[in-house]
Amino acid sequence: MTDDKPLDVAWSVAWIRGAAQAVAEHRDELTALDTTVGDGDHGVNLDRGMRAATAKLDSLLGSEGAGASATPAGVFKMVATTLLATVGGAAGPLLGTAFLRASRVCGGDVLSSRDVAALLGEAAVGVQIRGRAEPGDKTMLDAWQPAARAAHEAAGAGASPARVLQAAADAAARGAEESIPMTARKGRASYLGARSVGCCDPGARSTALILAAAAAAAGSGAD
Numbered sequence: 001m002t003d004d005k006p007l008d009v010a011w012s013v014a015w016i017r018g019a020a021q022a023v024a025e026h027r028d029e030l031t032a033l034d035t036t037v038g039d040g041d042h043g044v045n046l047d048r049g050m051r052a053a054t055a056k057l058d059s060l061l062g063s064e065g066a067g068a069s070a071t072p073a074g075v076f077k078m079v080a081t082t083l084l085a086t087v088g089g090a091a092g093p094l095l096g097t098a099f100l101r102a103s104r105v106c107g108g109d110v111l112s113s114r115d116v117a118a119l120l121g122e123a124a125v126g127v128q129i130r131g132r133a134e135p136g137d138k139t140m141l142d143a144w145q146p147a148a149r150a151a152h153e154a155a156g157a158g159a160s161p162a163r164v165l166q167a168a169a170d171a172a173a174r175g176a177e178e179s180i181p182m183t184a185r186k187g188r189a190s191y192l193g194a195r196s197v198g199c200c201d202p203g204a205r206s207t208a209l210i211l212a213a214a215a216a217a218a219g220s221g222a223d
Contacts, residue, residue: 004160004161004163004218005218007115007116008109009071009072009075009109011111011218012072015213015217016075016079018214018217019050020050021213022212023046023206026206026209027044027047029043030205030206031043033205041088041089042089042202042206043202045087045088046095048087049083049087049091052085052086053079056078056079060074060078071107073103073104076099076103077100080098080103082096083095090131091140094126094127094131094140095127095210097126097127098127098144099123100126101125104122105122106118113158113163116165117151117152117154117155120148120151120168121151123144127139128145137182138182138184139204140201140203140207141204142175143173143176143203143204144175144207146171146172147169147171149171150167150170151165154168161218165214166215168211168215169208169211169212169214172208175208179200180200183197
């Protein structure tokens with residue numbers, strides 16, 4: 001089993017880079033899912049936004065003195081503003097809000113288990129408020145909320161920060177799968193009614209990918 005890494009700025013940067021890579025690798029899958037229940041642009045839009053975020057990271061860390069003063073909160077805020085500016089449709093405002101709210105509750109240089117639970121909890125609340133969604137509406141909240149709940153439970157049980165992230169990532173993956181039999185009640189997919197049943201929500205799927213990247217960057221996982 002790999003050693004857990006400290007959840008510092010290096011981890012936050014690795015998370016975003018890993019998330020961008022995962023989105024790029026699954027862009028066509030995400031687009032196909034969104035073609036079934038939405039506008040058909042989720043994969044393309046999110047890939048563009050994550051590429052822009054990594055480019056901003058390169059600029060931030062390459063600036064003289066900026067890399068040394070960077071924090072996880074600063075990285076998340078930068079990602080938030082970039083996604084809000086570059087990702088169209090619902091995904092930009094939702095994910096941008098998630099990262100923005102997360103940035104406000106992780107002020108330290110190294111995050112604890114409870115910090116992880118707090119940032120994921122705030123991200124989920126942001127998605128729920130911005131999207132005016134409830135669990136079971138077949139949105140990305142159906143991945144974010146179980147992830148936040150799992151993180152809270154794992155942190156309360158004394159799990160390491162990396163294990164808290166892994167619990168959250170596993171719960172997000174299950175949440176995405178559980179969106180398949182749901183009937184969409186929000187967004188463009190809601191127009192399909194019963195025809196939305198049988199397809200994984202693209203936002204829930206991309207959320208699972210993003211949180212899996214967070215856990216991987218922390219070094220949590222099997223050999």
